[in-house]
Amino acid sequence: MNTRATGTRDAAASRPSRQINVVLRSHEPTPAAGSPPESGAARSLPANGPWSEWQKELDRMVGLDNVKELVYEIYALLQIAHYRGDAGLHSQAHVYHMIFKGNPGTGKTTVARLLAKLFQGMGLLAKGHLVEVERADLVGEYIGHTAQKTRDLVKKALGGVLFVDEAYSLARGGEKDFGKEAIDTLVKAMEDYKNQFVLILAGYTMEIDMFMLTNPGLPSRFPIQMEFPDYSVDQLVQIAEGMARERDYVLLPQSVFKLRQLVLQEKNEAIFHFSNARYVRNVLERAIRNQAVRLLQQYPAESPGRQELVGLRPEDLRQASVAAGTPQGATGAGAPS
Numbered sequence: 001m002n003t004r005a006t007g008t009r010d011a012a013a014s015r016p017s018r019q020i021n022v023v024l025r026s027h028e029p030t031p032a033a034g035s036p037p038e039s040g041a042a043r044s045l046p047a048n049g050p051w052s053e054w055q056k057e058l059d060r061m062v063g064l065d066n067v068k069e070l071v072y073e074i075y076a077l078l079q080i081a082h083y084r085g086d087a088g089l090h091s092q093a094h095v096y097h098m099i100f101k102g103n104p105g106t107g108k109t110t111v112a113r114l115l116a117k118l119f120q121g122m123g124l125l126a127k128g129h130l131v132e133v134e135r136a137d138l139v140g141e142y143i144g145h146t147a148q149k150t151r152d153l154v155k156k157a158l159g160g161v162l163f164v165d166e167a168y169s170l171a172r173g174g175e176k177d178f179g180k181e182a183i184d185t186l187v188k189a190m191e192d193y194k195n196q197f198v199l200i201l202a203g204y205t206m207e208i209d210m211f212m213l214t215n216p217g218l219p220s221r222f223p224i225q226m227e228f229p230d231y232s233v234d235q236l237v238q239i240a241e242g243m244a245r246e247r248d249y250v251l252l253p254q255s256v257f258k259l260r261q262l263v264l265q266e267k268n269e270a271i272f273h274f275s276n277a278r279y280v281r282n283v284l285e286r287a288i289r290n291q292a293v294r295l296l297q298q299y300p301a302e303s304p305g306r307q308e309l310v311g312l313r314p315e316d317l318r319q320a321s322v323a324a325g326t327p328q329g330a331t332g333a334g335a336p337s
């Protein structure tokens, strides 16, 4: 599977211009300033115009080139739809429901949140919020309960994105399971509230693929598929350094070396449950706690000074999976982040 938006190009027609109620007009109209972007190269696009806002957010994310390209395609589609509407050209509603495939901690929720804001900024969605749910939020305990719970969550998501993590778990119990009722209710809501919310189904690649295969009515309803690959060790280190920087901490060079070792070890030991960027976030947050305890021991009655406050030492970095209570063998749903 690749990350192309199947069907987006030929359906690249615009939607009724009344839907584009937020007009973003900072685009330079002159050909010189607005020279066409190289195809798909989201990262090398001119950093002006409405796109720059989203590009800044995307640039903060390490890797994910294919996802970034696809987000740019969606932006381009919306912007051109707007121009087409203005020019009185034929408009046709486009479907933006999506499938996100990838292991835990590969950025799915983060990108979904960004897309919600993009859709809002481009006038497609009124609010641009993200409602993240999993099976337990949708499925009830008696007949009719599930439909009600699911409908309530769809209502909460109107004007934004409804993000269903581990979507396939709704199909697990078979025909008699209430999960099926949740799927049916979601499908009905997609008809009833067309264009009022975007539904994103997310989860492990293999499970999602199986889910789509066994529910033949579904794939055509989700024309956009994004694949979130595992990060390399280098990328994970880069992500950790960025996270540290955001929090006003610095990983000393020996600490980077230690982090690399921890990541390699965890990758080997938790092959099927390695949680990518979430893992390094846990290591980092744990290191911050360890550093605090270490500093208070070293400096019981005075401030350790700026340099000490900022530096995370190798001894602060420890394995954060089992010891820190991160669910092992977790399904990846865990705490929504």
Ligand SMILES: Nc1ncnc2c1ncn2[C@@H]1O[C@H](COP(=O)(O)OP(=O)(O)O)[C@@H](O)[C@H]1O
Pocket (backbone or CB within 6 Å): 060, 061, 062, 063, 064, 102, 103, 104, 105, 106, 107, 108, 109, 110, 111, 228, 239, 242, 277, 278, 281, 337
């Ligand atoms: N490419 C990336 N660059 C920087 N941080 C990232 C990246 N991908 C994920 N993260 C961070 O890792 C954490 C987990 O990401 P998340 O979007 O919740 O993953 P998923 O939904 O796939 O489980 C978040 O704190 C997120 O900001």
Ligand SMILES: [Mg+2]
Pocket (backbone or CB within 6 Å): 108, 109, 110, 165, 336, 337
């Ligand atoms: Mg998530």
